Amino acid sequence: MLLQIRDLTVEVAGRDVLHDVNLDIGPGEIHALFGPNGAGKTSLFMAIIGLEDYKVRKGRILFKGKDLSGMPVYERVKLGIGLFFQRPPAIRGLKLRQLLEICCREKVDIDKLVFELAMADFLDRDVNYGFSGGEVRRAELLQILALQPDLALLDEPESGVDLENIALVGRGINRLLERGMPCKDRETRAQRSAIIISHTGYILDYVDADKGHVLYNGTIVCSEEPRKILETIRKYGYEECMRCLRRT
Amino acid sequence: MPSQDLKKRAERAREKPASFGPDLDLSVYDPHPRELPKTSLTSLSKEEQRALLEAGIDPLETNRSGSYLQMNRSVVFCQTRAEGLEILSTEEALKRYDWLESQYWWKALEVDEDKYTSFVELNWQRGYFIRALPGVRILRPVQACLFLAEERVAQAVHNIIIVEPGAELHVVTGCLVSPALKSGLHIGVSEFYVKRGGRLSFTMIHNWGEEVAVRPRTATIVEEGGIFLSNYICLRPVKSLQMYPTTYLKGEGSIAIYNNLLLAMPGSSLDVGGRVFLEASGSRAEVRTRAITKGGDIWTRGHLIGMAPNVRAHLECQGLILSPSGLIKAIPELEGRVPDVQLSHEASIGKIAKEEIEYLMTRGLTYEEARAIIVRGFMRIRGEALPQELQRLIEEAVKASTKYLL
Ligand SMILES: Nc1ncnc2c1ncn2[C@@H]1O[C@H](COP(=O)(O)OP(=O)(O)O)[C@@H](O)[C@H]1O
Ligand SMILES: [Mg+2]
Numbered sequence: 129m130l131l132q133i134r135d136l137t138v139e140v141a142g143r144d145v146l147h148d149v150n151l152d153i154g155p156g157e158i159h160a161l162f163g164p165n166g167a168g169k170t171s172l173f174m175a176i177i178g179l180e181d182y183k184v185r186k187g188r189i190l191f192k193g194k195d196l197s198g199m200p201v202y203e204r205v206k207l208g209i210g211l212f213f214q215r216p217p218a219i220r221g222l223k224l225r226q227l228l229e230i231c232c233r234e235k236v237d238i239d240k241l242v243f244e245l246a247m248a249d250f251l252d253r254d255v256n257y258g259f260s261g262g263e264v265r266r267a268e269l270l271q272i273l274a275l276q277p278d279l280a281l282l283d284e285p286e287s288g289v290d291l292e293n294i295a296l297v298g299r300g301i302n303r304l305l306e307r308g309m310p311c312k313d314r315e316t317r318a319q320r321s322a323i324i325i326s327h328t329g330y331i332l333d334y335v336d337a338d339k340g341h342v343l344y345n346g347t348i349v350c351s352e353e354p355r356k357i358l359e360t361i362r363k364y365g366y367e368e369c370m371r372c373l374r375r376t
Numbered sequence: 377m378p379s380q381d382l383k384k385r386a387e388r389a390r391e392k393p394a395s396f397g398p399d400l401d402l403s404v405y406d407p408h409p410r411e412l413p414k415t416s417l418t419s420l421s422k423e424e425q426r427a428l429l430e431a432g433i434d435p436l437e438t439n440r441s442g443s444y445l446q447m448n449r450s451v452v453f454c455q456t457r458a459e460g461l462e463i464l465s466t467e468e469a470l471k472r473y474d475w476l477e478s479q480y481w482w483k484a485l486e487v488d489e490d491k492y493t494s495f496v497e498l499n500w501q502r503g504y505f506i507r508a509l510p511g512v513r514i515l516r517p518v519q520a521c522l523f524l525a526e527e528r529v530a531q532a533v534h535n536i537i538i539v540e541p542g543a544e545l546h547v548v549t550g551c552l553v554s555p556a557l558k559s560g561l562h563i564g565v566s567e568f569y570v571k572r573g574g575r576l577s578f579t580m581i582h583n584w585g586e587e588v589a590v591r592p593r594t595a596t597i598v599e600e601g602g603i604f605l606s607n608y609i610c611l612r613p614v615k616s617l618q619m620y621p622t623t624y625l626k627g628e629g630s631i632a633i634y635n636n637l638l639l640a641m642p643g644s645s646l647d648v649g650g651r652v653f654l655e656a657s658g659s660r661a662e663v664r665t666r667a668i669t670k671g672g673d674i675w676t677r678g679h680l681i682g683m684a685p686n687v688r689a690h691l692e693c694q695g696l697i698l699s700p701s702g703l704i705k706a707i708p709e710l711e712g713r714v715p716d717v718q719l720s721h722e723a724s725i726g727k728i729a730k731e732e733i734e735y736l737m738t739r740g741l742t743y744e745e746a747r748a749i750i751v752r753g754f755m756r757i758r759g760e761a762l763p764q765e766l767q768r769l770i771e772e773a774v775k776a777s778t779k780y781l782l
Contacts, residue, residue, distance in 0.1 A: 179734050201737040211738045217731045221753025230749075231739050254753075271739065 130155050130321050131176075131279055135187035138168075138175045144185065145171045146346045153279065156319040158305060158335065160326055160354040163343035164366045169325045170214055172343070173281045177211045178204050191279070210277025212268045214284045214325070218256040224267055225251040231274035241273055245300060261288030269300040280304060280322040286331040298334025305335070329358040342369055379477070382487050386497035389488035396677070397618025397647045400589050402491065405530035405561040407499035412450040412525065417443060423555045430776040431550030431581045432769045433521045439765045442506075444520040448529050449501035460512030460543075462505070463520075466534050469505035476505075480536055484567040484595035484624070492591040496532045496565045503533030503564065508543035508574075515763045517546040517579075524553040524560040524588065535566040539574035539602070546766050547576070551590075552583040559587035559615075566594040570602035572627065577762060579607040581773050584614040586643060592619040600627030600656070605760055607770060610646065611639040611777035613672075620649040620677060625659035625687075636665040637755055637774070639781060640672025640702060649677030654687040654717070661689040666754060668695070669702030670781065679709040682717030689718070695725035696754055748782045 131153040138146040145168045153159055163169050174182040176189055178201045189196045191207055199207075219227075224247075228238050242248050245266050256264055265285055272280055285301065286294045305320045324331060332354060340354030342361075350357065350369065360369055393399045417435040420428070425435045437443055441458040444451070444465075451465045462469075470476050487497050504520045524531055539545045553560060562584070570576045576596075584590055598604050604623055623632040634650035650663035663678040678691035695704035708721040728750050736746035755774055762770070 177738055179738075200742070201734070202740050202742050205738060205740040213735065213738075217729060217735050219732055219735070219750060219753055221756035222749060227736075227739065230736070230741060275739070 129153070129190070130192060132190040133187070134190070136175065136184065136189060137186035138171055139183045139185045140171055140181055144346065146175065148187070149346075149348055151341070151348065153321050153323065155321055157339065158322045158324065158337045160324050160329075160332060160337040160340045160357075161343060162326060162329070162340065162357055162361060165327070167343045168346040169343050170283055173211060173283055173323075173325070176281060177201060177209060205275070205277075208278030210272045210275040210280050212272045212280065212282040212285055214287065216256055216264060216268060218254065218259075220254050220257060222255050223252050224255050224270070227255050228270055228274045231271045238274075241270055245270060245296060262290060262293040265289050265293065265297055269297055273300060273304055276304070278320055280320060282322055282324045284325050284327055287327060294330055295334060298331055301331070301335050329362065332358060342366075344370065382482060382497055385488040386494040389494040390491060390498070392488065392491050392494065394490040394492060394591070394618060396620060396649075396675070397591070398616055398645065400561070400591070400616065402495055402530065402561065405528055407495075407501070407530040407532055409448045409526055409529045412447050412452055415452045417445060417453055427552050427555050427583065428521060428550065430773060431521070431552045431583045432548045432579065432773050433519045433550040437519070439516050440519050441514050441516040442518045444504045444506070444518075445523065446502060446504070446521070446533065447523045447525040448531060451502055458514050458516070460509040461514050461518065461545075462507040462509070463518060464505045465502040466505045466536055467502045469536065476536070480538065480567060480569060482567070484569070484597050485565060485593055489593065492563045493565055493593050496534055496563050496593070499530065499532045500534055501532050503535040505536045506545070506547060507538040508540060508545040510540040511542040513544040515544070515546065517548045517763070517766050517769065520547060520549045522549065522551045522562065522564065524557065524562060526554070527557055528559055530561040531563065533564045535564060537566070537568045537576065537578070539570045539576045541572040541574060543571075544575040546763060547578050548766070548769060549578070549580045550583070551580065553585045553588055558585050560585070562588065562590045564592045564594075566592065568594070568596040568604065570596065570598040570604050572599045573601045574599070575603045577605040577607070577766065579766065579770060580609070582608075582610040582614065582617070583612045583777075584617070586613045587615050589615050590617040590619075592621070594619065594621035596621070596623040596632070598623060598625050598627060598630040598632060601629050602627060603631045604633070606632075606634045606650075608634070608636045608648070609770070609773060610648070611637065611774065611781065613641040613644050614646070615643070616645050618647040620651055622651040622653070623661070624653045624655060625661065626655050627659075628656045629658040630656060631659065632661045633760060634663040635760070636676070638665065638667045638674055638676065639777070640667075640669045640674045642671030642701070644672035646672065647675040647677070649679065651679040651681070652689060653681045653683060654689055655683045657684045657686045659684065659687050662692070664692045665706075666694050666696075667704050668751070668754070668781070669697055669699065669704055671699045671702045673703040675705045675707065677707045677709070678721065679711070680719050681711045681713065682719050683713045685714055685716035687717050691721035693723040694754070695723075696751070697725065697727050698751070751782060752778060
C-alpha cells in the first residue's frame, strides 16, 4: 500500500471534523472523494500533509510504510506527497516562476509545461495575486506537475473553472498521473497515485478514477465504483446517498 | 543681503524643535571636524569599500555616470563621466553660478523650518550639486556618498539636484558610517528641482549605525510633465531617524512617487513620511511604504494635499511585525481642497500570515525557509521602470541587508 489511513480522528479548532476514517490507496490508484461542503474532505488532505491546525487525535497515517505522525510538512513532501490547494493564498513579491523552481528543487523546463497550460503570462506575476479562479487552478497544476509527487492530493481541481479549462486541467492531471514531467535529471516515475476531491464530479469526465468514496460528516460512509456514486449524487443528491446507506 | 537674512532666520530657529521625532541635543556633536585629504574610491580600505558597495556605491564606478564622495565635511572625490552632467560640491557650484543662490538655495525648503535646517545653515559643510543639462538623458546612475568617518562628528550638508527641461537623471545616494564607528549625526538639506518634462529618480540607501542620529530635510519642486521618483531604503540599525520629504507638484500632469522600505531593529526609532502637494491639474502621486519591525519603532506618515482639479493620489502602507516587541504606526492624512480630487489610502499591519508559510512548506520548504521567502517578497520594491542598473543596485542593497534581518 502507498497510503494507509487507520481509524483517523482529526480535530480542528477544538472540534472533531473527521471520525474513524479508514482509507487505503495502492500504487497507481486514483481515488475520487465526494461529499457535500463541510464534510471534511479538505481537512483530510491537510491532515495527510501535516498542517499544524489539523491535529490527529486518534489513529494513524502510513505513507510508504512510514508513520507520518510528528513528521514535518516538508519531509512528507520529500517522501512524495503533493497537495493541490482548493484555496491557496497569494504571496506578494514571489513570482510563480520562482515558486515552480522551489517545487522542482532545480531548474525546470518550465516553458514546456507552461506552454501546454497557457500560463506564460503568469510566470512573472506574484503567486496567485489577482489570479482568476481558473488561473489559480492552473497555477496549482503547474506546481504539482513540478513536484511530481507519488501521491497527488487534488482538492477540487475543477471548481470555479469553465468547461474549456476543465479539459485543460483534466489533461494536466492525466499527464501527471500517466507520464513523468520534464524536471531535468529526475527519473520519470509511472504509477503515481492520486486522491481527487470533487464536489461536482466534472473532472471525472477527463480522469479515470478506480475507486470512489463519499465523506459525510467526517466519516467515509460509502466506497463504490466512482461512476455509480456520481450518478446517484447527480440524480438524487447526497440525501439519496445517505438513504441508500441506511437501506444496506 | 539675502544670505545675511538667511543667517538671521537660522539663528532664530536654533532651538526650534521639529514637528516630529524625538528632540536631539545637537551640542554633543562636532560640526567642525578636521579637513580630510582628497582620495580615490579604490584607495579606501577593503572594509570601507564593502560598506560603500552595500549602500549602492561602486568604488570601481562600473556603469556609473559619475561619483561624489564626501567624508565628514570634506569632498574627497568628485568626478563626472557623462556629457551634459555636472557634479560639484555646492561650495564650488555657488562660486561658479550666481543664479544658484538666487533661484535654488533655500527655495524649496525654509531655513527656519526647525533646528535641523537651522543647524545646516549655521554649520554648512558643502554637499553635492548635481545637474543634468537640458534634454540630456543620463541613464547610468550618478552615485553620491555621504560618509561619516569619525566618532561624534556632525555632518551638515546642503545638496541641490537640478534636472533641466527634458533631461533625465538617476541619482543614488548612499549614506553610511565607517564600519568601526558607532555614533554621529547626519543632517542633510536637499532641494531638488525637476523642470518641464524632466525626470529624476532619487534612490537613497541609509546604512547608519546603532548610535547615529539622522535628520534629512528634503523637498522637491516638479514642473509641468515632470516626474520625480524617490526610493528610500533603510534596513540597518539607526538610533533615531526622522524625515518627511515633501514634493510640490507645480506643473500640469506632473508626477511624484515615493517608495519607502524600512526596517527597525531593537533600539531603532524611525519616523518616515512622504508628503505631496498636488498643486496643478492632472498631477498624480503615490506614497508607498513597507515597514518591518524586528523590535524597533516605526512611524510611517503620509500626507496628500489635493489643491487642483483632476488630481489623483494614493497612500499605501504595509507593515510586518517580526518580533514580540516593536511598533508600527501608520498615520495617513488626506486633504482635499477642491471638489475634483481623488485621494485614497490603504494600510495593513500584521505578522506573516501562517497560511502563506504553510503553503510554501507544502512545496518542500522548512518553516524558516518559507518565512524568509515571504519576508524577502515583502521587501521587493515595485519596479517603476527604473533603468536596469539601478534596479539591480537596489536589489543588491536590499539583499546585502537581508542577511542581517533573517
Ligand atoms: N482551519 C480551520 N479552522 C476552523 N474550522 C475549520 C478549519 N478547516 C476546516 N474547518 C471546519 O471543518 C469542517 C470541514 O471542513 P472542510 O474540511 O473544509 O470540508 P470540505 O472540504 O469537505 O468542504 C467544516 O465545518 C469547517 O468549518
Ligand atoms: Mg474543501
